Amino acid sequence: LAGAASGDTPTVLIMGETGTGKDLAARCLHQRSRRADRPFVHVDCAALPKDLIEAELFGHVKGAFTNAHGERTGLIEAAEDGVVFLDEIGELPLELQTKLLAVLERRSLRRVGSSQERRTQAWFVAATNRDVERMVADGALRPDLYYRLNVLPLVLPPLRERGEDVVRIAEHAGHQIARRYGIADFKLSPDACARLRAYHWPGNVRELRHLLERAILLSGGGT
Numbered sequence: 293l294a295g296a297a298s299g300d301t302p303t304v305l306i307m308g309e310t311g312t313g314k315d316l317a318a319r320c321l322h323q324r325s326r327r328a329d330r331p332f333v334h335v336d337c338a339a340l341p342k343d344l345i346e347a348e349l350f351g352h353v354k355g356a357f358t359n360a361h362g363e364r365t366g367l368i369e370a371a372e373d374g375v376v377f378l379d380e381i382g383e384l385p386l387e388l389q390t391k392l393l394a395v396l397e398r399r400s401l402r403r404v405g406s407s408q409e410r411r412t413q414a415w416f417v418a419a420t421n422r423d424v425e426r427m428v429a430d431g432a433l434r435p436d437l438y439y440r441l442n443v444l445p446l447v448l449p450p451l452r453e454r455g456e457d458v459v460r461i462a463e464h465a466g467h468q469i470a471r472r473y474g475i476a477d478f479k480l481s482p483d484a485c486a487r488l489r490a491y492h493w494p495g496n497v498r499e500l501r502h503l504l505e506r507a508i509l510l511s512g513g514g515t
Contacts, residue, residue: 293444301325303396305381305441306419308448311496314419317448318377327415330374335367338383345388350395352404360405368401373413381418381441382427386434393437416441451493451500458493458500459485465501466508475513 293302304321306314315334322332340348347357351366368376378384384392395401396416400409418441427433451458462480470478480488493499 296326301327301415302443303415303441304417304444304446305424306417306446306448307424308419308421309450309496310421311498312421312448312450313497314421314448315377315379317446318375318379318417318419321417322375322377325375325415327374331371332375332377333367333371333414334377334379336379338380342385345385346391347404349388350391350401350403353406355405357404363403366401366403368395368412368414369403369410371412371414374415376414376416378416378418380420382420382422382424382433386432389434389437393434393440396437396440451496452491456489458488461497462488462500462504465497466504469501469505469508470513473509475508477513478508479515481515 304318306317308314318334319332322328335349337345347360347364347366349366349368351364351369352360353363354360378392395412398409399413400411402409424433424438424442428435428438451461459480462485466478466480470476488500495502
């Protein structure tokens with residue numbers, strides 16, 4: 293669907309625990325789509341400053357608020373006809389969820405302080421590590437926004453449920469790490485592979501990469 297020669301692309305909601313690779317999955321979707329040469333704008337909803345989050349997303353005009361000394365393009369507008377990746381969508385305040393839903397429905401937005409509608413052709417991909425159905429039940433996530441985002445759900449399983457994948461991922465990541473530090477060789481012993489399979493990996497792939505990095509640096513390479 294992402295790589296189709298024509299037509300719109302459906303909204304995708306990527307779900308999974310911290311460290312399962314939601315950002316990587318979103319970037320893979322972008323790279324395999326017909327929008328691969330267009331911008332990829334990563335919006336970390338949890339890191340946006342609370343008092344400026346609306347202006348960061350939608351932009352603002354001069355004089356819209358204190359210190360708005362000029363006009364500014366928001367992150368959604370900056371994506372043009374590329375991809376807007378809304379990471380940790382569950383952290384977006386409720387009042388902003390309403391405005392985001394309007395953008396998704398109308399395919400247009402207004403900068404803070406402006407009455408002019410601006411069209412957007414961006415493809416929206418969202419992600420969260422939280423239980424979205426529980427968030428909807430608790431009132432932390434608007435149900436209409438959830439339904440609008442959840443057109444195509446993509447669930448990334450935790451590393452502990454991926455069987456032999458943990459060894460393949462460790463080998464791939466280990467070679468990358470060794471090359472980065474100029475270490476000539478890297479190999480996992482059978483005992484190391486068994487320990488990788490047995491561990492429950494609460495931090496998933498992110499934890500695995502950091503553990504490998506430490507092990508490779510301390511061992512100086514080799515098996």
